[in-house]
Structures are given as structure tokens and as C-alpha cells.
Amino acid sequence: MTSLDRIDAYWRAANYLSVGQIYLLDNPLLTEPLRPEHIKPRLLGHWGTTPGLNFCFAHLNRVIAERDQDMIYIAGPGHGGPAAVAHAWLEGTYSDRYPEVSQDADGMRRLFRQFSFPGGIPSHVAPEVPGSMHEGGELGYSLAHAFGAAFDNPGLVVACVVGDGEAETGPLAASWHSNKFLDPARDGVVLPILHLNGYKIANPTVLARIPEEDLVKLMEGYGYRPHVVAGDDPAQMHALMARTLDTVFEQITDYREGRDGRLPMIVLRTPKGWTGPKTVDGLPVEGTWRSHQVPLSAVRDNDEHRAMLEEWMRSYRPQELFDADGRPVPEVLGTVPEGGRRMSANAHVNGGEVLRPLVLPDFRKYAVQVDKPAGGSSEPTKVLGAWLREVIEANPRTFRLMGPDETASNRLSAVFEATDRAWNAQVLPTDEHLGAGGRVMEVLSEHLCQGWLEGYLLTGRHGLFNCYEAFIHIVDAMFNQHAKWLQSSKKIPWRRPVASLNYLLSSHVWRQDHNGFSHQDPGFLDVVVNKKASVVRVYLPPDANTLLSTADHCLRSRDYVNVIVAGKQPVLDLMSMEEAVAHCTRGLGVLEWACTDAGAEPDVVLACAGDVPTLETLAAAALLREHLPELRVRVVNVVDLMRLQPASEHPHGMSDAEFDTLFTADKPIIFNFHGYPWLIHRLTYRRNGHDNLHVRGYKEEGTTTTPFDMAMLNDIDRYHLVMDVIDRVPHLAGRTAHLRQRMVDARLRARAHTREFGEDPAEIRDWSWPY
């Protein structure tokens, strides 16, 4: 039996197992003619892409075995779940992970039955599938994930099948350029396989219908060496694919060894639903969009369809592939690699297996000295940048900082003392901090930043994504998919925890006065808290020291998405490092020095979350102390937003007793919030004090103006907070008309000053805590 025969046997076996998963409840080896009760009542699955995925698996296995190549496989068409499952079962990994699905007839029956079946497994390449690190539920991210996996994994080849449907998406179209960020010396290699089966759901695909000359130019233009493998005759295609892969791996060696700057890639053109039914009910199926999901739809009730299914399955000659007990025969397994070389068992795709904790320098070293609360000021992200520099130095191969060209703008520039921006394209003499192997990844695509980071994390490394707050919405959908992956993975015993996905959102809504309305949106938090409490965390450190403490905490955590919102502009230093750590550990707390309640029951609670809202709240507290010295004011700052939720809703949630102790059950609470105000209501609506809660936040008012005018436009400014107190503390309303008018006047004066001079009044710009 030749090598190609063995590949073909493996391919036929995988195809047989794929069809079986889509259709069969029982009779897995076709030991008797198919009867209706052997067929699933609801046929769910995607056949169209599956034979192509199986074809690639089969051929890559030969290369792995022959070259002892460390390789993983990303299936862009992740709805082709049957392929990945079949592969894992043939390689024995499925039975290792799920012993009840044994590698025999009984296991095959279970394998078929459980697929896309209630209580069974999902129809896509979900976390449940050994060998997967990419679900492909939402399309577009396979190639970015592949590059993320390859970074800092020299020796690894990431084979990435890109579907031609997926190839129409924006994120995928941009991902081809990831090769400009790959370092042949320090990184692994990505082998893209653009799989043109011609159709997406019901339509032809763009890349399958442009002239091949254009397609080749497109790939060359992206910087690759394309190889076209096209046809539908299995024997010819096996020979061509094997020959092409031999060439491709020689070119990969050249790339790795610096003889060629271009990566090879493969254009694989095969019929959709290859080897499936050619025509059904008089309509062409193989090679058309009708193969996308289930080519024969009435198999249970329609005898003719059922006979076609049986004929189709027998066309793979199962008797040559499995022994009487249902075990794959040696010829089928002839090209399957050993142990951890099996793509379904490769440790990289169960990243927690290879994860090493970060070496984290003591963040306390970078603390801002605070002798007096709110006496001085610092730029929080700048302070963080110094610590991140040391994080990068201490972890030269396991930590990356991603961002859409905003690392300097977000004032993290200290990192460039330790590293460069990753860059593998032309460098000019005037450039700064560009170089292969740089730890900072900057590309003006939030999709690529997110996709690379996900791939990097899921293969057992660490990172931080810094982004303008408004534009992180660009990856809302990617965040959703990643959070769902984490939630599902947590329930799978053999999936090991991976490092959390950490966002640092800076250049936030309150300091986008210069860029204007389009750059003002704090709503990512609302998207995040829709996801399961077990996987999401949100932090709003109000100053530099709390940011340091929060960042250290997040980089140590596992299996979460952590969102940190912190400004880059100077804010008051509120706490010493010791106080900051205590405050962050509690997640929220009273700023004693700003209170006038002397530890007793206050008249009003001023709560705040976020740096600018905290500043305005403190300024309001100072105004109240000056003008209403007898008023008992308590100031509460919230760092960990999830603390506000009931303990029943989130693991960080407070008990009602704690909540009442801090916020009171019956006193007015004026909550100055960084984001959209209703998020605070949503988190607290079951609390005793909720009826007394009044939240200020961003309400979609903004333009190009000054920082304080932005605050005033949205009524989060100090003067308006004082007015809110006056309006809500019952015994005040009558005797404070004069003060209220002063506040109104102060706002008008500030507005007029701004419009005349183009900047905020000096008393606003230079304000610090006066007590």
C-alpha cells in the first residue's frame, strides 16, 4: 500500500465517520440495511466543507509523521464539526478524552448519536472537540488566531484552513497581512490553505469566481507564494496535494532559515460536498450550495433518499476501513502521528497545558508616592507603562502588548525602552522602535489585535490589549465568541485554564473632547456584563496606584475577560500603594478623608466609579464641605464594578448587608459613573437603597470641546452633583436656593469661559483636594 493509498484510506474513513455523525443514530458499520429508526429525526450538521477539511487533515498527517513536525490545525469553517470529531476519534484522542466513546463499534455508535444531539456535542468545532482552539461559530478569525498561535512558538506550523465564505469577511481580508508581523527566527509559521469550495450558504463566493490570475496576484500581493491545488478526482488530487505539500515544507524551511522572506500558501479548489451525492431529486448537489448542510434531507421517511445515503456511505468501502469490531484498520492509521504529535492531542491547542505563569515584577516599586490624598497627580497609564516595561523584560517570550497604534498615544511608551514594535517589512532611517520580535503589536485593526491575542492566549501565553475605549466596540462580536469559548471550556475537565484576556481601555469617553462625538462611547461595559458572571470582570481604578494593583491582579488571573478602564491624562493620586491594594482587594470602599459623616450615618452618599467621575465627585464633596459644612457626606469609590451585583448574580457580588452598610438603605445616593448610567441601575435594582439611587453618566452628549465642558454636557460635573444633592436631600431643599443658584451660575461661567478662551477655567484645570 502506497503512502497515497494510506492517505486515501484515512480520508475515506474520516468522510465515512462524518456522514455517520450527521445521519445515524445506530447501525454505524452498516451491518444491516439502513432502516428509518437508524436515522436521526432532526438532521443537523454541515457536510459541504467537511470532505475538504478531512482531505487536509489526512495529508498534513503524512507530513507530520515524515518530518516529525510540530503542527496544529485550525479549521476556519468551524461548522465542519464532523471532520474535527472524526479526526480526533481516528487518532484515538477522542477516546482518551471521552473513554465512553471508545474506538470500536460501540464507541462509533455513540460518536454518531451524540453529534448535534440533545445532551450530546455541538455541531461545530466547539471547545468539546479535542484539537480545537477555534470554534468558527462566527466567521472571520481563523487566520488571526493562527498567527496568534504561531507567535513565539518557533518550530510550530499552524495549518489554517480558510473557507472561501469566511474569506469575504473584513477581519479575514485584513489577516493575510499578519505576515508583516511574524518573525521567522522567533516565531512559528502559518500555512494558510484557502479552501475554495465555491459557495457560502446559498451563494457563490467572491474568491471562487474571480479569474485565477487575479487570485494568484491577490495572494502574491499579500506577500505569499501561492500554490494552486485544484480538481475533483481523488487519486489525482492526492498526488498533487502531496507533491505540493512537499514543496511547501521546503519553502517553509527556506523561510525559517532566512533564505526566503515569503511564506507559502495553498489554494485548494475542490467541489463543495465532494464525494457526496451528485444529484438529489433531479437537482445537482455535489459542487453546489445544496451541499452546504445536509445533502439528503428526507432520509428517515423517503426510501429513495435513505438508499442514496446507504450507497453514499458504502462508497467509502467501510469494510476496508474498520474491522468487524469497528476499529480502524492499520492501513487507515498508517499516517497517524504518535502521541503529542497528533494534531488532536497537540498541547498547544489546550493552552493551559503549556501555560507558565508570568514572572511579575513587584508593582509596588512603581507606586506613586502619596503623602496626602489627592495632593498630587499622575498619568495612570504612564505609571503602568513603566511596570509593563519590566513585565516585558521579565517575560521575553510569553507576553505581548496589542493595540491599534495607540500604545504611545495611551502613554505606555516606557515599554519601548525594553522592546520594539513587531515589524517585518521595510524600515526607514527615521523610524523608531520597529523590529522583528518586538513585544508590542500595533496594527490599525482592532480585529487583528483581538484575534492575535486570542490565538496567543489559547495556546498558553499572556497579553494585554490596549485600545481607545470607543473603538473596542469593533470587537464586540469577537469578545462574545471568546467569552462563550471560556464559559464552555470551564465545564470540560480536560481543558486547562488559560490566561485571561485583558483589556486596558484608555483615551476614554471623558477625554475624547478633542476628537469629538464619534470617539465617545463607554458602552463596551454593557456588552461585557451580558456574558456569564463566571467569565467577566470590570475594573475602574481611579488613580495610578489602583491601576497598578488592578493590572497585577488581572495578569495573574485565569479564564476571565478582564476589562480595565483607566485614563491617560493626569488625575489626582488618591491613595498610597498600601491603601490602593486594600481598596482594590475590597473592590470598593469609603474615601474617609473626603467624608464629613464622621463614621456615622450620612445624609447623602456620593458614589463614583471611573477616574473623571471620581475627580468631579471629590470636587463636589469639597464644595459641599465649604458651603454646607454641617451636611454629613460619605464618598464611596467603586473599582470592581461586579461588587455592586447581588452575590447570587456574580461571584464578586456583595451581600445586601454589606451594600446597606456602605450605601445606606434609605439615604440619597448620587452615583457618578464613567459609563452609561443605566448600567449601575441594572446592577443594583434589587438593592434596598435602589429607589434612592440617582446615577449620572454619559448620555450621548458631546462634541469637540474641553474636558470640563464634556462633563457639564452630561451633568457629571461637580456643580451639577452639588445641585443633585440639594435636590435630593430632603431637609436641604428649602434653605439652599442660594447655593443652588451659585452652582447654576458657576456652570454658566465655566461654559462662557470655555467658549471665549477655548480652554477650561484655571480653577478647574488646577483643582486639587483643598483639605
Add this chain to the structure above:
Amino acid sequence: MTSLDRIDAYWRAANYLSVGQIYLLDNPLLTEPLRPEHIKPRLLGHWGTTPGLNFCFAHLNRVIAERDQDMIYIAGPGHGGPAAVAHAWLEGTYSDRYPEVSQDADGMRRLFRQFSFPGGIPSHVAPEVPGSMHEGGELGYSLAHAFGAAFDNPGLVVACVVGDGEAETGPLAASWHSNKFLDPARDGVVLPILHLNGYKIANPTVLARIPEEDLVKLMEGYGYRPHVVAGDDPAQMHALMARTLDTVFEQITDYREGRDGRLPMIVLRTPKGWTGPKTVDGLPVEGTWRSHQVPLSAVRDNDEHRAMLEEWMRSYRPQELFDADGRPVPEVLGTVPEGGRRMSANAHVNGGEVLRPLVLPDFRKYAVQVDKPAGGSSEPTKVLGAWLREVIEANPRTFRLMGPDETASNRLSAVFEATDRAWNAQVLPTDEHLGAGGRVMEVLSEHLCQGWLEGYLLTGRHGLFNCYEAFIHIVDAMFNQHAKWLQSSKKIPWRRPVASLNYLLSSHVWRQDHNGFSHQDPGFLDVVVNKKASVVRVYLPPDANTLLSTADHCLRSRDYVNVIVAGKQPVLDLMSMEEAVAHCTRGLGVLEWACTDAGAEPDVVLACAGDVPTLETLAAAALLREHLPELRVRVVNVVDLMRLQPASEHPHGMSDAEFDTLFTADKPIIFNFHGYPWLIHRLTYRRNGHDNLHVRGYKEEGTTTTPFDMAMLNDIDRYHLVMDVIDRVPHLAGRTAHLRQRMVDARLRARAHTREFGEDPAEIRDWSWPY
């Protein structure tokens, strides 16, 4: 004076006006040496891209004038606001729109002062700028907008400058392929100008640093005829650009007349901050990232910087460009087109000016016959599809249906009886419904669907975007930008209302049981309601007739974003057409036939929004009627979600009195909601009855399973609703233990059935209202 001299004069004038906007408060014509008080205190603006934008404006004007060409201009680098403003002022449009900013010295002073100044205008190409239809706040959408504008505008050329920063984004990378969807006969033409100035914020750009051979291949691979215009000598560049544009417009004629299938495009390579300061403080500035925003930063305080600014501004020889009164001299205006041919005054970019209302066929013709409430069932989107077919027939040039290859999957296939999918690439004999000029736009990129539709709407046409619910999150950020554009535009008197952006979200969370967890996310609604109440509307029609009525309403509306969530699977027909119209007009109402409160005060209110939650609510009401016939149950269905808000928060909001009348102020309300449950809390937390409100909805539980199992996983199923009623109606709890246990058992039985047979029990699948 040659034509090129006039172009150069115009360019210098535009550059002068751009620098003036960034820096000057006064002394606009430099009639005296610059003093500190002439300089703005905060310098905000983006110089880097501006001279390139001005260069393109200047040259395109010549072409317009010479060819009487209808042309509009999209500035992808939309932060180059000074350029667009300068252009509109030179063309006289600015003064037409804003008479106080006259075309003289006083107007120039105002023009400079107001830019990026509190109380003035934004720093970007915002809606305030005449001639703009694309802000470019968030990058990536210029080319998709351009194609959207070109569709169904034969004769129009949309010149689109794509920044090389923006070109790194996913949406832009995919947008190049829009040419496969353009019809040379029925559509206009897009002229992409890829402007390589080499840097984004602080980094080189990818496309500026790959070999030019690769770049040319990339553009050829995308299907264009690229022309490179590169250099930094103004005279040479003027000659080259003019020559190239002459060639390009000949090629455009060839394209239009069918002699050439490829569109030309231009690669324009010029220094960043071209003609600005070469070096500042010893560091290179022109041609580097340091030109990105404000090249000279200390102009007010630093005499040397101020002298450099003056020298820079005088380098444009303003005395040759403006007369003593500050009016542009005739030589500067020599290439400016007349009237509506001016790009800043072209009616297409103020789309409401050319908007014609849709011809809408009577949706009542398509009504499902309903003799008895909930007696039969229909597939709502399929019913809608038949009406949409007639909408398309009646509006053959002004309506398009967008979707990521899901039009058939979402059961709108009837439209293909009237039209094709737009397609301008290879067609095979097996293809169906592909053709140039098709009204259905299907590409597997939600970004492109959204971008095309935005461009189409903003130029005065109509459309509907149908999408899988979960994946509409892909365009969260684009929705945000569009909603902000609408909100800002509404405040600008000369901006005419445009057609609303209509989403039809189908294949929704409750019917993605087959695709599994990754396809289940109803959170787009949460993103939408963060935007200003004046521009967003959300509808959840529960059946086919209410969907028809809702869709008709949305297609007639202006300046909103309308979100309609409706299923494609069969649901019960609840209302006759007449009832549906009345129900949709009210936005919510009591389903009398399902109630047992006999019009009196109920014991419990069962509220619902969304088709599947409504079905389960009705089934729960039927169970209660059967088992607790004396219980007074009221069933309320909500179509228009915004009705739940207080009237003070949203124009559709109900008064508290109305709310109390419907929902009661003190009885338990069990609200079965389509989306995440807290959205209902957020909308109602100020209502009297809120403390009695208990909301069921999606809580991130799901996998590949059956529809009813999905409902059970999230506790929105009929049995659980009955349990909720038992637990919350005070006098019931004691004497209903038996019924409660029956519900628990029913759930267990349903679950077990599902896991054994792979489908829901027949009594669930076949359920209809039994009374």
C-alpha cells in the same frame, strides 16, 4: 495662468486655510506678525493627511469642471476635517450654509476660530461640514460607503480617498471586493484613491512599506487597474496627477460603456504633512508620523515655533490667493465647478434632498387570515418576503435588501421572484438568481452590508439589512457611528431627513438550537438602546401580521435606526391584520382572548416580548386556565420596546398612569423577554410596579439541542412560567404544591424525551391555543 497653476493656487489656498483652522484665533490674513494672542490655547486637529486631501480636491475639481462630471468626495481620513472645511469655504458652500462665516476676512477669522473650538465645529469631517456624508471618526468604512453611494446612481463618480492607516482595517480590506457587486450599466462608479502618506498615528503603515510590486499586484488581484502617483515636488506631482486623472476618466468611460470590466484606482504616495515644517526642534517632521496632528506644538509660548508657523503659512503666498478683503481671487477659484456640481454642494451627500418616498404596496394584501387567535401558524419572515418582493418591484432603483448570504436562510426567498442577487463576477450554469443590478446584496461580511447600506441611505435611498441576530454584533461599532451621525444631523437645519436604517434580525437566539451556543446572542438591543432616544426604535412583532405592519411602518420612517426582531420558524398567528395594526400602533396591549381577568384587576400579569417568549407565555396562560381556572391572569404583549420607558426618556414612552393601567402597580408581573432580562429592568426601573417585576430571558445557557430545550435551559418555558406564577402570587403558594410538582415533572419529561429521541415532544411541537 495654466490649468495646473490654477490647481496649485487652489491647493495652496486650501492648505493655508487648513493651517489657519488648526492654529489661529485671529489675524487670519497675517496682516501683522503673529502674536501669542492670535494662537489657540489648545491646538487640536490633524495636519498629516490634510495636504493630500486638498491635493485630491483640487485636481478632481478640474475634472468636474472640464467634463461636467457629477462627482462626490469621501474622505476616508475623516479626521482631516480642516481640508473638507477649507474646500467648502473656497467653493462658497460654507457661507451659503452658514452665512456668518462669510467668504471674506471676517468670515475667514470665524472659520479659523470655530474649528475644534468649544461652541464651534468638530475637528473631523462631521455632519456639520457641507459635502460630507462620511465622518471617518472610526476608520474602515469609507470604501463601503462609497460603493453604497454609487449603487443606482448611474453617471455619478464617487471619489474615495482611503488612508493607508484605514487600509489596515478589516472592513476596508474587504471593501475592495465591492467591485464584484457593481453594475456598470445601472450603478455609478467608485474611484478609489489609496493615499499612502506612510504613517498611521505613530507607526508606519503596512501598505506603504511593502514592495510597490506587491501593492500593484494586490490591487490588480482585487480587480482594479492601479495607477501610481508618487512624489513630493508639487509641480511634478500636479502634472502627474492631472495626466493620470485624464487616463483614469477615459478608463471609467470604457468601464461604463462595457469595453473594460475593471475600474481604475490611484495609489497616491505623498509625504505625511506635505508642505509643512520639515524639521522641528531638530527632529524630522514632514514625511514622518510627527506630522500626524499638530506639527508645531508650542506656538503660543515659543517664539521660534511661532515664527516657523508664520513662515509656513506665508510659504503658501496668501497675498496671491486672497484679496485685501480676504476673498479668494479668481485664479484660485478658476477650477471650482458651478452650483450643484461643487462637491461640497452636491445634493447626493445631503441625501434627504434627493430622497423620494418608497412606493409601498398595501401590506394588508399579504395578511395571514386569522379567524381565531392562535389557531394557525405562519413563518413571519416568509410572509414578509412576499410583501418585500412587491416593494422591490415597485421601487426598482431606490430600494436594496442587504444580508450576509442569509436572505434565503431567513426565508425571504420570495424576493427572488422579482430580482436577483447583485453579482458581477463569473456565473455558472448551476447558479440561481445571480445578476448585475440585482436588488439583493449578499456578501459574507456584515461590515460590507452595513457600510453599503449606510452609503445608500445617506445618499437618499432606502433599504433593509437582514441578518442572523447573534452576528449583528459584528457591526455594533458601525451602528454606533451611524446613530451618532443621525443624532448630530438632526440638529443641522440644512441636513434633510434620510430614510431610516432598518434591521431585520432573524434566525434569532431561540431558534439557533441547531447551530449552538456561538450563534446565540440577543444583545444587540442593549447596544442600540444606549444611543439617544431620538434616533433608535426596537420592535419585537410576535407574529406574521404584526411583522408586516411593523415593517411597513419602519420603511416609511426617517432618521431612525429601527431594529425588528422576528423569527423565520412557524409561530402562531395571534391577530388579524386589523388587530395587528391596532396593536402595533399602540406598541403594546392586552391579548384579551388569552386573559382570565375579565377586564378587572388581575392576580398576575404575564407580559411578553418576542415571538418564542410570547408562545411560551400563551402556553403558560393556557396551563393556568386549565389548572387554576379561578386565577385572574392578564396577558400583555409588547411590540414596541421603547413604550416601556418613561415618557421623559423616550418619545414613545408611556406615562406612569398608562403603565399602571396595563401592568398594575402592585401585582406580580412575569415578563418573558426575547433578550437579556435586565434590559426590561433597565427600561422600567422607575415604574411603580417594578418591585413586582420578574423577568425571564436569555441568560447565556445554550448548546446544540432542540428549541424547547433551549427555552428550558433559560427558564423561559411554559412550565417554568407557571412555577414563577405559583411562587409569586401570594395566595397561591400554599395550595399549589401539587401543580408546581407537575410542572417540574413536565420539564424533566420533556428533557428526557429530547435526549432520547432528539426532538421535542409532539405536544410541544404541535401545541396551539386550545380555547
